[in-house]
Amino acid sequence: MSQTLIISTLREEISELSLVIDAQQAILHDLLTRRAKARYKLNCYSDPMARLPLEIQSHILLSVDSDNCSPKPFPKSPPMVFLGVCRLWRDIAVSTPKLWAKLRMDSLPRGPNHSELCGLWLKRARSLPLSVELHGPATLDQSVQDLVARHSHQLTDLTLSISFEYLDNPQLLHTTWKPRAGSLSSLKTLSIEASSDHAYIGDMCEWLDVMQAAPVITRCKMLNTFHEEKDGLPLIRPHLTLGSLETLELGDPHVANLHGENGSSAVILRYLNLPALKTLIISDLDITPEEFLSFLSLSSPPLQSLRTLVPPEWLHPIVDYLGLIPTLTALDLFALPDDGGLTGDQLHPVIDALRTAPDLLPNIRELGFHTACPVTVDYEKVLSMLRFRFTSCSTPLERFVLSFPQHNDRDHNNDMPNEEVRAGLRQLVEDGLKIHIGHTDNLL
16 A cells, blocks of 8 residues: 555544534533533522522622722622632622622722723623722722723722822822712712821812712711921912812811821811801811801801811800801810810810800700810809700700820829709709719719
């Protein structure tokens, strides 16, 4: 047999065997598919989870706790972990948009895969309102900016949690994300939170622009943040009117009073008109009394709750400004010490006004005074004020707090009321007034 004939014969044999192998592989693939379907049906009949209606299974996945914070795009964090359990759970997770409506992501560069994953995450939320938390340095990665911009019309909650541990130069404190006009049309809550290690110094114009781009915002929180004005001069721009903003938190006055942390600048009040404001919290009253008066006069807000840190020079004018807020039902004043240390005399202007002027704060129900140093208080005046507010006003006082820290090197015998005043206070408590007087960690 010639060599040419042998080669031709072998090629024909290989071709025939290939056809048989292809046929067998098709049969094997069909068998594997039928086995997978049979197993799926078996699971549907034998697995209690699989027998539940899809709506209940979705609700179970939604109930999984994600450490009480927005989910992160990590393989072992919900809802990502559901994708690897089985095909059924994957199908349920992918088809449940509410699972993907919250996202906590890094604002620093993580590579294209991270950005693509976060983009796919938000896409699975479909048209639902979105809650997004950005964690990292103040300067946002461009891919993060682009992703937020694409979904900005869906954002209802946006948190910028700024940490400077990622930066070699902590002076790089400015964000670079500037939303397009009207791009935050659904935003209800805006939070800017900086770590206590480094206060965030932001561009005043930038954050006013962000707030202006959110016409339906109802709550704004700025923790440990301060704002720069160009060359230290006030901005020349019309007041920004936010007709839906009801709550403005500028830091935590309690923490700032005791530890000097979590303060936030009140300078932004120079540029805001807030006619719907109901709750105002201020931890650094770094504007003049005249500027605060201008804010109250311009906005005429229906304030119900005011918590503010009060410098010593503010304690006298604050009485006049409280007269501009007759709607207040809750007031907490955190008093800072002067150069010689805080004394009770600095609290007396407010206490005297409240015990003699029924038209001052006629709707007040909760009243609190908090100091950073031990105080010497005229408790007879305090008792007189409480009796007047509890028995002689149309809206009786419901709760009173006077708190101050305890110092080991101080005799605290004079810090507390005498027995006669205590008896009067006890009578008010028996009549229904809640009273807490004493050291910050041990109120009586």
